[in-house]
Amino acid sequence: MAPTTYLEAIRQGLWEEMERDARVFCIGEDIGIYGGAFQVTEGFINHFGPQRVIDTPIAESAIVGAAFGAALTGMRPVAEFQFMDFLPCAFNQITNMVAKAHYRWGAPAPLVIRGPSGGGVHGGPFHSQNPEAYFTHTPGLKVVCPATAYDAKGLIKAAIRDPNPVIFFEHKFLYRRIKEELPPEDYLVPLGQARVARSGGDISVITYAAMVHTALEAAEELAKEGIELEVLDLRTLLPLDRQAIADTVKRTNRVIVLHEDVRTGGIAGEIMAVINEEAFEWLDAPVVRLTALDTPVPFSPPLEEHFLPKASDVVREARRLMAY
Amino acid sequence: MPTDVIMPQMGESIVEGTITKWLKKPGEQVQRDEPLFEISTDKVDAEIPAPASGVLKEIKTPEGTTVQVNTVVGLIDEAGAATATAPQPAQNNIQPAPSAPGGKETETPTYLREAPGAAHGGTADEPARGMEAAARSQETVIEFPKGPEEEEDGERVRSSPLVRRLAREHEVDLREVTGTGLGGRVTKDDILRFVEQHPAGVPAIPLPSEPAVGRPAAAAAQAPAYQTGTAAPTMPAAQPAAPRPAGMADEIVPMTPMRKKIAERMVESKRTSAHVHSVYEVDMTRIVKIRERRKDDFERRTGSRLTFMPFFCRAAIHAIRQFPIVNSSVEADNIRYHRNINLGIAVALDWGLIVPVLKNAEEKNFLGLQRGITDLADRARARKLLPDDVAGGTFTLTNPGNYGQMFGLPIILQPQVAILGVGNIKKQTVVLTDENGMDSIAIRSICHISLGYDHRVIDGAIGDQFLREVSDYLQNWNEDLG
Numbered sequence: 001m002a003p004t005t006y007l008e009a010i011r012q013g014l015w016e017e018m019e020r021d022a023r024v025f026c027i028g029e030d031i032g033i034y035g036g037a038f039q040v041t042e043g044f045i046n047h048f049g050p051q052r053v054i055d056t057p058i059a060e061s062a063i064v065g066a067a068f069g070a071a072l073t074g075m076r077p078v079a080e081f082q083f084m085d086f087l088p089c090a091f092n093q094i095t096n097m098v099a100k101a102h103y104r105w106g107a108p109a110p111l112v113i114r115g116p117s118g119g120g121v122h123g124g125p126f127h128s129q130n131p132e133a134y135f136t137h138t139p140g141l142k143v144v145c146p147a148t149a150y151d152a153k154g155l156i157k158a159a160i161r162d163p164n165p166v167i168f169f170e171h172k173f174l175y176r177r178i179k180e181e182l183p184p185e186d187y188l189v190p191l192g193q194a195r196v197a198r199s200g201g202d203i204s205v206i207t208y209a210a211m212v213h214t215a216l217e218a219a220e221e222l223a224k225e226g227i228e229l230e231v232l233d234l235r236t237l238l239p240l241d242r243q244a245i246a247d248t249v250k251r252t253n254r255v256i257v258l259h260e261d262v263r264t265g266g267i268a269g270e271i272m273a274v275i276n277e278e279a280f281e282w283l284d285a286p287v288v289r290l291t292a293l294d295t296p297v298p299f300s301p302p303l304e305e306h307f308l309p310k311a312s313d314v315v316r317e318a319r320r321l322m323a324y
Numbered sequence: 325m326p327t328d329v330i331m332p333q334m335g336e337s338i339v340e341g342t343i344t345k346w347l348k349k350p351g352e353q354v355q356r357d358e359p360l361f362e363i364s365t366d367k368v369d370a371e372i373p374a375p376a377s378g379v380l381k382e383i384k385t386p387e388g389t390t391v392q393v394n395t396v397v398g399l400i401d402e403a404g405a406a407t408a409t410a411p412q413p414a415q416n417n418i419q420p421a422p423s424a425p426g427g428k429e430t431e432t433p434t435y436l437r438e439a440p441g442a443a444h445g446g447t448a449d450e451p452a453r454g455m456e457a458a459a460r461s462q463e464t465v466i467e468f469p470k471g472p473e474e475e476e477d478g479e480r481v482r483s484s485p486l487v488r489r490l491a492r493e494h495e496v497d498l499r500e501v502t503g504t505g506l507g508g509r510v511t512k513d514d515i516l517r518f519v520e521q522h523p524a525g526v527p528a529i530p531l532p533s534e535p536a537v538g539r540p541a542a543a544a545a546q547a548p549a550y551q552t553g554t555a556a557p558t559m560p561a562a563q564p565a566a567p568r569p570a571g572m573a574d575e576i577v578p579m580t581p582m583r584k585k586i587a588e589r590m591v592e593s594k595r596t597s598a599h600v601h602s603v604y605e606v607d608m609t610r611i612v613k614i615r616e617r618r619k620d621d622f623e624r625r626t627g628s629r630l631t632f633m634p635f636f637c638r639a640a641i642h643a644i645r646q647f648p649i650v651n652s653s654v655e656a657d658n659i660r661y662h663r664n665i666n667l668g669i670a671v672a673l674d675w676g677l678i679v680p681v682l683k684n685a686e687e688k689n690f691l692g693l694q695r696g697i698t699d700l701a702d703r704a705r706a707r708k709l710l711p712d713d714v715a716g717g718t719f720t721l722t723n724p725g726n727y728g729q730m731f732g733l734p735i736i737l738q739p740q741v742a743i744l745g746v747g748n749i750k751k752q753t754v755v756l757t758d759e760n761g762m763d764s765i766a767i768r769s770i771c772h773i774s775l776g777y778d779h780r781v782i783d784g785a786i787g788d789q790f791l792r793e794v795s796d797y798l799q800n801w802n803e804d805l806g
Contacts, residue, residue, distance in 0.1 A: 253486050253512055281489040284512045324506050 003179040009149040010114075010170060011040050013156035014078065016186065018048055021076060024160055025052040027067055028080030028115075037082045038116060038175060060089035064113065068098050071111040076160060081115035084169055085129045098165045099140035110163045114156065116172035118210055118260055119292075119308060123172075124299035130209075130261035130292075135167050136238040136270070142166045142191055143238040147212035149180045151235055154189030162191060171209045178213070192236045194244035200228030203318050204248040206271055207258040208234040211309065215258055218314035227318055237267055245271060246278035253284035254321045258309060263291040285324040288317050327376040329398035331391050334365045341365045342390040343397060348380045354400060361397070378402040482509040494519045495581040522580075523707070593738050598779035601733045604791040605772055607799050608749050611635050612769040618805055626691055626806070633669065634693040636721055636746050636773075636794075638803060641665055641686055643793035644719060649782055650790050651718050653739040659781055668717035668737060669697055671704040672726065678704050679737060681717040691806030725749065731772035741781055744794070747772035771798075 004012065018024045025048075026041055032055040035042035045053040056063050060081065067077035081087060087094065094113070101109040119128035136143050142164050146152040152170065159166040197212055198219055205215040212233045219229040232248045234241065249255055255275060257268040268289040275287055290309045298304045331341045345362040348354050360374040374380075378400045385397035481498040483491070487510050491498050494515075501518045503510040579587070611632070619630040644651045644665055653660045667685040671678050680700035682688070688696060703709050719740060724732035725748035732745045749771040756766045773794060777787045 253484075281485045284484045284486045324509070324511075 004149050004153075004182045005176050005179040006146075006149045006152050006170075007038060007040060007175040008179075009153035009182060010156050011042070012182075013153040014040070014160075015044070015047075017076075017078075017157055017160045018044070018052065020186075021160075023074065024076040024078065025054065025070070026078050026080060027054040027056060027063060027070075029056055029058055029063075029082050031055060031080050036080065038172070041080070060086050061093050064090040064093035064098065067111045067113075068093060068101070068109055071098075071109045071165075072101070072107055076110055076112075078112045078114060078160060081113060083123075083127050084115045084117035084131055085126045087113070087131050087134070087167075091134070094135070094141070094165075094167075095138045099138045101140075102164075103140055108163050109165045112156070112159045112166045112168055114159075114168035114170060116175065117169045118171040118173050119297050119304060120173040120210065122299065122301050122304060123297070125296035128297035128304075130169070130259070132167070132169055132237055133261055133266055136267055138238075140165070141238060142236065143169070144191060144236050145169045145171070145209045146189075146235060147171070147174070147197070147209050147233050149178060150182060151189050151195070151233075153182060154187055155191065155235065157186075158188040158191055161188070166191070169209065173210050174213075189235070192239045192241060194235055194241035195233045196230065196244075196248070197233045198229060198231040200230035200252070202228045202230075202252055203254045203256060203321055204230045204232060204252045205256045205258055205314065206232045206234065206245060206248065208237065209260065211258045211260050214309065214311050215314055217311040218318065221311065221315050222318050225319075227322055229314075229318065240271070240274060242274055242278055245274050249275055249279040250282045253282055254324075255283070255287045256314065256317055256321065257287065257289040258314060259291055260308060261291060262294050263289070264294050266291050285321050288321060290314060290317055326381055326399040326401050327378070328396045329360065329375060329400060331363065331385075331393050331395045331397050332372055333393040334363075334370060335367045338365050338367055338393065340390055340392050343385050343387050344369070345387055346383055346398075347371075348374075350380050350383055352380050354378065354380050374400060376400050376402055482507060483515075484509070484512070486512055487515050490515050490519070496522075497578055497581065499578050500580070589738070590735055593735050596738055597736050597741065599736065599776055600779045600782075600784065600787065601774055601776050602784070602787050602791055603731050603772055603774045604788075604795050605770060606795045607754070608632075608769045608771045611798060611801050612749065614801065614805075622805060626695070628691075628694050628698050630694065630805070631697070632746070632749065633697050633721070633723065634690055635798060635801065636744070637667055637669075637682075637685060637693045637697070638690060639794045639797035640667070640719065640721060640744055642797050643790050645686075646793050647786055647790045649786060650742045650777070652741055652781060653718070654741065654778070654780055655739075662718040664718065666716050666718045668720035668740075669700060670720065670722035671701045673705060678709070678714065679717065679720060679722075680704050680709055680713045681715065683716065689806050690803055694806075720744070721746065725771065731774045733774060734776045736776055736778055741778040742787075742790075743776045745774040745776065747774065 014026070018026070026044060028036075030037055031041040032045040032050060032053045034055075035044070041053060056066075063079050063081075067079040070077045081090075098109045098111065101107045117130055117132070119130075121128065132143055132145060135141050142159070142162065144155050144159055144166055146155045156168060159168050198216060200219065205219075207215050212231060215229065215231045219231060222229055230248055230252055232244060234244075257271050259266055259268055261267065266289075268291055272287045272289065275283070290313055292309065293307050295307065298307050331343075333339075334341065341363040342365070343361055344364045347359050347361055354360060354374045354377065356375065356377040357373040359371045360380070362369065362371050381399040381401040383398045385391050385395065391397060481501075482503065482505075483498055487498070490496075490512070491501075496515065496518060498510055498515075501510045501514055504514055505511040615630055615632070615635075622628070622630040648661050649659070651662050651665055653662065664684050665686040667682045668679040669682060671680060680703070682693065682696045682700060685693060685696070700709070700713065703713070717737065717740060720734075720737050720743045722732070722734050722743060723746045724734070725746050728748050730750075731747035734743045734745045736743050749769050751767055752770040753765050754768050754770065755763050756768075757763050773791060775787055775791050777790075782790075
């Protein structure tokens, strides 16, 4: 079986769930006839019909509202956002309605909001953001960020089956750039569970999405000078796998928290607080965070490159940590 | 050469436009970007700016006429503008975006600093340093400390939460650990290495098994300050801890945890028991000769070296049977007589002293005692003693004579009430009186034994009689060695 791209893995997961459960349907802009801006739902409308692959106007708040209504009646909607940068258009629906429905009214809202996020493609400020922090801050939601094709498929399926509302952040940089062999059987990846992408004894790099690959690249470089990184792929940001975070810190005693989201208010702060709570006495050095700069995502390619964390940044910080 | 003024395309789907008003007459000066005429299209009415500076030479399309887009509707003569009047950035025109003539940096502010109206004025007072400020904030906020000279507080050793926890668990004083981290910080590797090289030792109740840091070799000779109890300079129990001016040559070495513990226990023992010491002279000639004769054969048969210790142990056990008070403990107002005799045998180690216990010694014959003593001493030196091996002693024997001392005045090992010190066995001249009362001088092997005992429960008479029992048993040794 040929290796499957990250994007294709998501498509497969979506398709399989729609086959499996008639309550599952897709709704979003250009997903039907056009097949989706990134072609994730190409071919879906022909197979599943327009009742289950619904094209909408440019109206994010209504998309979520409609999905929410459908979820309340027992359906399992998957709402696509053409770019997750547009989530704030539906902010009230997501945070006040969907997130609180079960708590406030005993009314579960089992919907999935999915779409491309992340930079590195010269998309500019409105097509490159990492908006996850707005939603990791909202109790009632789950927030998922896969880094591999295997996880993307397993997690989208698990997210659709989850009775809670899930915000599923796909990384557009990874869509066609990474691929791997996937098992043919129906498999799920559990939400709320991190994965050790690489074992090592010297420094833990706690990260997610595209930055997992950045960390692995840095690890290759550092291994040559005898520094072994352990890379923890969080996979789910809400709820955070506190146990995995504590365990990796206890193994290495030094930590870099790495993410593509901006620095201030990014989830690195939350992770560092968790480390302080769970493993303070295992720290042999201060926890370091590596993030994007506190600006909108630049369009200009050299500026965007400066804005995003790079493998060379990870290498530099790792060396400093070892010398502490 | 005149510049064409054309009907612009105001939208993709717009194909024509109507000139509704000319704002300049032919012959009038016009500046580049200055509004020149107004148009009306399907989508929008607009004011169209002049494409160049100069004089409006000709109007080709009069007001009210509709023409296709891109039609030339007028001409501007730039002849007058060829020399001095270079195109200047219009100060009060509507500009679609802050343009960048003359190469001034346009920096996009992260936050709007000025009122929106002022932005059209052109010159920003200060370039908003959005990216630069952000770039600075990316520099790691955590400052790694610079060096030991920056450390003002001499007490505090720089380490980390992990290192402090390890220090706590292993009872290590961080001031003794060499730090190889930044600024002399003690790192995880530093403390783990230290612990490996300085194990905490068997959890014996009072006793050290760790070298006192910085003590010269001479200390080892009197080390078992525990053993001697003499006013060793290292143990000035009565001396208050008066602060002394530190001279240039003085070296201040902090106590290891073990040393601190010994110090506490020694002083505590002296405070608890009313220490009295009696010394007895014992003629060991008989035993010395027996040992000389028998040791090779003994070793061959039993596998154990034949030492003096089991002789003393057997004698002590015999004497304890006569005077059980010597094998007791004080518990508040009661005396606990121990049913078993668990003999503590002090063992001198390279790094200190330890007292493993030979349990139920009263059940053992000579060979059993010898073997037991050898086993405990060997395991003590190999650091293989178990916690149980150093607990539960009821009476202790110590052997300072090893270092050549005549006798010592040992400190009782709490909660026992007596301790027997065995001095050096040395040839001396003594006066022997035979059965006829005739005196002669003989050379005999003499050993001085000393009993340290607790006068709370053992009076002088008992102590002395105990010692005489031991002495008689030794002088008239009549046991089979096994």
